[in-house]
Amino acid sequence: NKAFDVHSVRKDFPILNREVKGHRLIYFDNAATSQKPQSVIDALVHYYTQYNANVHRGIHSLAEEATAAFEATRDAVKHFINAAAREEIIYTRGTTESINLVAYSWGRQHLAQGDEVIVSGMEHHSDIVPWQIVCEEKGAQLKVIPVNEQGELELEEYRKLLSSRTKLVAVNHVSNALGTVNPIQEIIQLAHAQGALVLIDGAQSAMHLDVDVQALDCDFLAFSAHKMLGPTGMGILYGKKHLLESMPVFMGGGEMIKEVTFEKTTYNELPYKFEAGTPNIADAIAFKPAIEYINTIGKENIRKQEDLLLQHATQRLKEIEGLRIIGDNDHKVSVVSFVIDGVHPQDVGILLDNKGIAVRTGHHCVEPLMQRFCIPGTIRASFAFYNTVEEIDLMVEALQKAVKILR
Numbered sequence: 001n002k003a004f005d006v007h008s009v010r011k012d013f014p015i016l017n018r019e020v021k022g023h024r025l026i027y028f029d030n031a032a033t034s035q036k037p038q039s040v041i042d043a044l045v046h047y048y049t050q051y052n053a054n055v056h057r058g059i060h061s062l063a064e065e066a067t068a069a070f071e072a073t074r075d076a077v078k079h080f081i082n083a084a085a086r087e088e089i090i091y092t093r094g095t096t097e098s099i100n101l102v103a104y105s106w107g108r109q110h111l112a113q114g115d116e117v118i119v120s121g122m123e124h125h126s127d128i129v130p131w132q133i134v135c136e137e138k139g140a141q142l143k144v145i146p147v148n149e150q151g152e153l154e155l156e157e158y159r160k161l162l163s164s165r166t167k168l169v170a171v172n173h174v175s176n177a178l179g180t181v182n183p184i185q186e187i188i189q190l191a192h193a194q195g196a197l198v199l200i201d202g203a204q205s206a207m208h209l210d211v212d213v214q215a216l217d218c219d220f221l222a223f224s225a226h227k228m229l230g231p232t233g234m235g236i237l238y239g240k241k242h243l244l245e246s247m248p249v250f251m252g253g254g255e256m257i258k259e260v261t262f263e264k265t266t267y268n269e270l271p272y273k274f275e276a277g278t279p280n281i282a283d284a285i286a287f288k289p290a291i292e293y294i295n296t297i298g299k300e301n302i303r304k305q306e307d308l309l310l311q312h313a314t315q316r317l318k319e320i321e322g323l324r325i326i327g328d329n330d331h332k333v334s335v336v337s338f339v340i341d342g343v344h345p346q347d348v349g350i351l352l353d354n355k356g357i358a359v360r361t362g363h364h365c366v367e368p369l370m371q372r373f374c375i376p377g378t379i380r381a382s383f384a385f386y387n388t389v390e391e392i393d394l395m396v397e398a399l400q401k402a403v404k405i406l407r
């Protein structure tokens with residue numbers, strides 16, 4: 001990978017030239033959604049201006065060009081996560097839909113009265129609620145791996161939760177609220193030793209960490225394009241081929257069928273069996289340049305820059321009196337969640353926005369985790385490789401002023 005220069009990288013992201021309320025935008029809400037390089041934006045415009053057409057089955061040139069581009073992303077994703085086969089890459093609308101697909105298809109087929117699904121205490125609602133729905137329906141139980149004071153999973157408690165009743169473990173690789181990186185290799189090995197499958201919620205790790213599904217040996221992996229420089233409304237479910245082949249279809253309609261009669265319908269092969277209706281063609285196509293951009297920058301450069309930002313932010317934020325970092329541990333990606341004594345997170349968020357600084361405040365769709373820390377929510381600053389140390393210093397300066405105003 002060529003030498004990393006954040007200032008030349010920033011030129012690839014047009015939105016970073018934006019001003020907000022008279023200040024240059026400082027975008028620190030990357031865990032919510034990342035910004036998009038010009039190549040992704042261009043891919044969307046190029047599709048709609050040059051070869052917009054519906055995919056598969058079409059015999060005219062535009063349809064063939066659209067299909068080729070649509071399927072090229074599948075190959076790019078396969079290589080990006082080192083899947084064994086392109087049929088293991090299912091297009092969805094995002095992490096949430098990917099997890100729901102497994103809960104409704106695999107869950108309904110395999111969960112029964114008394115079975116158990118293990119999730120962690122730091123899961124996003126999209127990796128809790130689908131399991132609650134299917135467990136309630138089937139009479140299965142949801143078990144929760146506790147989180148310690150440093151925002152890490154309690155692995156000893158996980159070991160105790162595992163039993164012959166455990167059918168599936170669903171955990172996030174990285175916490176969106178804290179930034180904690182979970183030891184998923186160990187979690188997967190322990191689950192497999194009990195005969196349980198594992199779904200990894202990779203929404204917050206796919207851009208920041210190397211994810212090799214064959215090395216991990218995870219059974220399912222879910223992630224979203226928009227968290228990794230790609231468009232919204234586009235996500236991936238990776239599943240081991242033999243599992244996806246054995247699972248019942250999720251949504252019915254066009255594309256996912258082989259033949260329809262009123263007496264009986266036969267279904268399409270993987271991956272199309274799980275891709276009903278006209279797909280999100282443009283965003284699927286524009287996901288490929290996002291992956292190519294990450295590959296060009298290189299995960300090592302991304303990791304180095306984001307670690308630098310994380311360390312600097314952690315050190316500078318601790319200078320602020322009354323500020324407490326939630327999930328202060330040494331295995332995180334570039335997310336810092338914090339509370340400030342005597343100050344409501346939302347008020348801080350508003351004052352930072354007045355300086356052009358975008359952070360997220362609230363429960364971040366992980367309410368059980370906020371309850372565990374007995375807080376209504378946090379201020380979350382989440383960085384990406386296109387952010388700078390100088391931006392962090394400006395945020396700290398604005399925070400110090402905000403605290404004086406609000407206290």
Ligand SMILES: Cc1ncc(COP(=O)(O)O)c(CNc2co[nH]c2=O)c1O
Binds near residue numbers: 172203
């Ligand atoms: C760990 C995790 N899992 C699942 C999801 C759902 O992804 P989606 O289906 O693409 O929405 C998110 C989105 N997290 C956030 C969305 O906005 N702020 C966040 O922290 C997430 O961070």
